[in-house]
Amino acid sequence: xxxxxxxxxxxxxxxxxxxxxxxxxxxxxxxxxxxTWFVPGPTAMxxxxxxxxxxxxxxxxxxxTRTLVPTSxxxxxxxxxxxxxxxxxxxxxxxxxxxxxxxxxxxxxADAGQVDAAIAKxxxxxxxxxxxxxxxxxxxxxxxxxxxxxxxxxxxEQAVLKFPGETQTWYRxxxxxxxxxxxxxxxxxTVQGAIFxxxxxxxxxxxxxxAKARQRELATAGG
Numbered sequence: 001x002x003x004x005x006x007x008x009x010x011x012x013x014x015x016x017x018x019x020x021x022x023x024x025x026x027x028x029x030x031x032x033x034x035x036t037w038f039v040p041g042p043t044a045m046x047x048x049x050x051x052x053x054x055x056x057x058x059x060x061x062x063x064x065t066r067t068l069v070p071t072s073x074x075x076x077x078x079x080x081x082x083x084x085x086x087x088x089x090x091x092x093x094x095x096x097x098x099x100x101x102x103x104x105x106x107x108x109x110a111d112a113g114q115v116d117a118a119i120a121k122x123x124x125x126x127x128x129x130x131x132x133x134x135x136x137x138x139x140x141x142x143x144x145x146x147x148x149x150x151x152x153x154x155x156x157e158q159a160v161l162k163f164p165g166e167t168q169t170w171y172r173x174x175x176x177x178x179x180x181x182x183x184x185x186x187x188x189x190t191v192q193g194a195i196f197x198x199x200x201x202x203x204x205x206x207x208x209x210x211a212k213a214r215q216r217e218l219a220t221a222g223g
Contacts, residue, residue: 017056020049040093099129103138115146133163137172144180152176160193167201170194174207184214 027046030036036043102125109118122139129135136159143152156176159169174191177183188211194204 017053020052023049024053040097096129096132099125099132099135102128103135106135106138106142110142110145115142118142130162133159133166133169136162137168140172140176144176149180153181160190164193165197167194167197167204170197171204171207174211178207178211178214182214184211184218187211188215 024046027036027042027049102121106118106121106125109115109121119139119142122135122142125135126132126139136155140152140155140159143149143155153176156169156173159166160173163169170190170193174187174194177190178187188208191204191208191211194201195208198204
C-alpha cells in the first residue's frame with residue numbers, strides 16, 4: 001500500500017484493497033513451494049486480485065471521471081486479439097483437465113466390465129490432450145486386461161512413437177513385451193531406450209536384467 005494511505009479509516013474500499021493484496025501475496029508465496037499456479041481456479045482469482053490492486057486509484061482520492069472514447073478499428077482489432085488469446089489460453093488449460101477426467105472415466109468403466117466404453121473414453125482422452133501419453137498407456141492396460149493383446153501392443157507402440165522422450169512409454173512397452181508377450185529379446189532392446197533416458201532408474205535396470213534372464217532361460221530350454 002502507498003505510504004499516504006496510512007491513517008485512513010478501514011472503510012469498505014480499504015478492506016477490499018487489503019484483502020485482495022493479501023490474496024495475491026498468499027498465492028505467490030504458496031506457488032513458490034507448491035503447484036498452485038497450475039490449478040486454474042486459484043490462479044484466475046489471484047490474477048483478478050492483482051488486477052484490482054494494480055488498477056485501483058489511491059485510497060482517499062476521488063475516482064477519476066471516465067469519458068467514453070470513440071471506438072476505432074485499431075482498438076477493435078486489439079480487443080479481438082486479446083479476446084482470442086484469452087480463449088486459446090482457456091482452451092489450453094481446459095483440455096488437459098478434460099483428458100484427465102476422460103482417463104478416470106475409462107478406468108472406472110473398465111473396472112465395471114464395460115471394456116468397449118472404457119477404450120472409447122481412453123481414445124477421447126487422447127484426442128482431448130494429444131500432448132500426454134497417459135491416455136494411450138491407460139488404453140493399453142485396459143486392452144491387455146481384456147485379452148486384446150494386439151490392440152494393446154499397438155497402443156503402446158504408438159505411445160513410444162509419439163512420446164519418444166518419455167521414459168515410461170519405453171518401460172511400459174518393454175514390460176508388456178516381457179510379461180505379456182514373453183518376448184524377452186524385444187523387451188531387452190526396448191528397455192534400453194528407457195535406460196538411455198533415465199540411466200539411474202532402478203526399475204529400468206531391473207527390467208533389463210529380468211529380460212536377459214528370461215532370454216537365457218529360453219535359450220537353455222531350447223538347447
